[in-house]
Amino acid sequence: MLPETDRNPLLPPLLAFAAGAMAAVAGWLPSSLPLWLAAALIAVSAVLILLCRTRARAGLLPLLLILFSLCGLLYTGSFLAPPLPPHHLARLVPEKQDVSLTGTLIRKPVFKNGKTQLILETDSILLPSAHAPRATAGRVMLTVNAPLLKGFVPGRDYLVRARLSLPDKPATPGVFDYAEYLAAEEILVKGWVATPLFIQPISPPAAGSLPSPRYFLEGFRHQFEAFLHAHLAPDNAALYQALLLGDRSAISPEITENYQAAGIMHLLAISGSHLVVVAFLTTIFFRFLVNRSPRLLLRLPAAKISLILSFPALFLYAGLAGFQPPVMRALLMTGVFMVALLFDRQWSSLNNLAIAAFCILLFNPLSIHTASFQLSFAATAAIILVMPRIAAWRPQKENRTPWQRLRYFLISGLFISGAAFLATAPLALLHFNRISLTGPITTLLVTPFLCFWTLPLGLLAILT
Structure with missing residues (x-):
């Protein structure tokens, strides 16, 4: 059953924009000047058609689709080859060389397969041919072939001695493009550190000082991971770290292989089910508080107030999960759904999905080429399309027996899971x-245990 474009007006423009973005990522990006001229010409033509009161409006949709595809092509192309300032790290290190640099740790270091990776936002660099450091900018991915000592906190400044180079492009077509993957994370330079001793904090944080708002959530992630590993067995802590924070770096290769073989690796990624549980818990909590105030009940609708108060909690949890594409999709769709309820407007799930995709692509169009973005939106779109069919099978309420409810739950769950598959x-x-x-x-089989037992307990642990 194809979606109706009348109820989903953003779906065709999104598909056109996404097609242009994919074309840019695939390398089809000719000179931008003719494309900009074509986009401007189409935009002017669309405006003229809108001003006309004739049948010429029938040609408006094809023009708009071409316009959106050109915009997707040009916009994504600007991210593939961004204009870099002269002092950017990628310009100062065009080839492999040993340097000293300073920068701010923006994420928790990740230790996996005997290697530690950390990302710095650089601010100065000392080149081999220079006698004094100079200002620079840009992110660098550093790798150390050893575990780091404790005490590496996001938001803290570090001095590093490393061998820097630009990421290599793949020599074989079709293989994983590591340089493109790093570029999507705004990382254009990588580096190798010989020993953890070559990474030193510049100055300790002042006593009693508060962390920067930018790194507050990263610091909280770091503390909660330490809490998990202090109170749980290593494998259990690694699983909860993936389920609650979206960080799968601590999961052993054996457990990863078991989950992949069973086809439930996606359950270790934060998705809409996490936000549903958070929304349910926070809405129930705020509804309880609102119901304690007769004055509020007389002046404001309790359900809407509870929804408004629960959204900041959803946003904080999305930040705690690193604003990953599946989380952002669920957060944006939930936000649009809440706005529709608050203003008593009709809403469409596919339209909400299109809004979420547009927001993510406008923030970072290169995410369209990532597995996380594609799998998340493909699964959600399939579930949205199959849900009306499943809802038609629901037995009538007056004739519904416990067996019919169980059968409907099993059949609908199997169809939803099959559609996503x-x-x-x-x-x-x-x-x-x-x-x-x-x-x-x-x-x-696994989802009910995850949604009704594991996730609620883990989220309550975060809140407490």
Whole structure:
């Protein structure tokens, strides 16, 4: 069943914009000047058609779709080859060389497979040919072949001695493009550090000083991960770290292989189900508080006030999860849904999905080429399309028996899981070269335990 464009007016422009973005990522980006001229000409033509009161408006949609595809092509192209200032790190280090640099740690270091990776936002660099450091800018991904000592906190400044170079482009077409992956994270330079001793804090934080708002959530992530590893077995702590914070770096290769073979690796990524649980817990809590005030109940609708108060909690949790694409999709869709309820307006799930995709692509169009973005939106779109069919099978309330409810739950869950599997299977083969045919069944069996037991307990642990 194809979606109706009348109820989903943003869907065609989104698909056109996404097609242009994919074309840019694939390398089809000719000289930008003719494209800008074509986009301007189409925009002027669209405005003239809108001003006309004739049948010429029938040609408006094709023009708009072409315009959005050109905009997606040009906008994404500007991210693929961004104009760099002369002092940018990528311009100062065009080839491999040993340097000393200072910068701010923007994320918690990740230790996996015997290596530690950390990302610095650089501010100065000392080149081999220079006698004094000079100002610079840009992010660098540093790798150390050893675990780091404790005490590395996001937001703190460090002095590093490293060998820097530009990421290599793949020599074989179709293989993983590590340089493109780093560019999507705004990282254009990588580096290797010989020993953890070459990474030293510049100055300790002042006693009693508050962390910068930019790094507050990263610091909280760091503290909560330490809490998990202090109170749980290593494997359990790693699983909860993935489920609650979206960080799978601590999961052992054996557990990862087991989850991949069972087809439930996606359950270790933060998704809409996490935000649903957070929204449910916070809405119930605020509804309880609002119901304690007769004055508020007389003046304001309790349900709407509870929704408004719960959204900041959703935003904070999305930040705690690192604002990953699946989380941002769920957060934006939830926000649009809440706005529609607050203003008593009709809403469309596909339209909400299009709004979420547009917001993410406008912030970073290169995310369209990532597996996380593609799998998340493909699965959600498939579920939205199949839900009306499933809802039609719901037994009538007056004739509903416990057995009918259980049967409906099992059948609907299997169809939803199957729809998501069929939508994501080609993408999984493209990105990971493997799929699990047992995925729909194992997802149906594991999801209830995850949503009704594991997630609520873990989220309550975060809140307390």
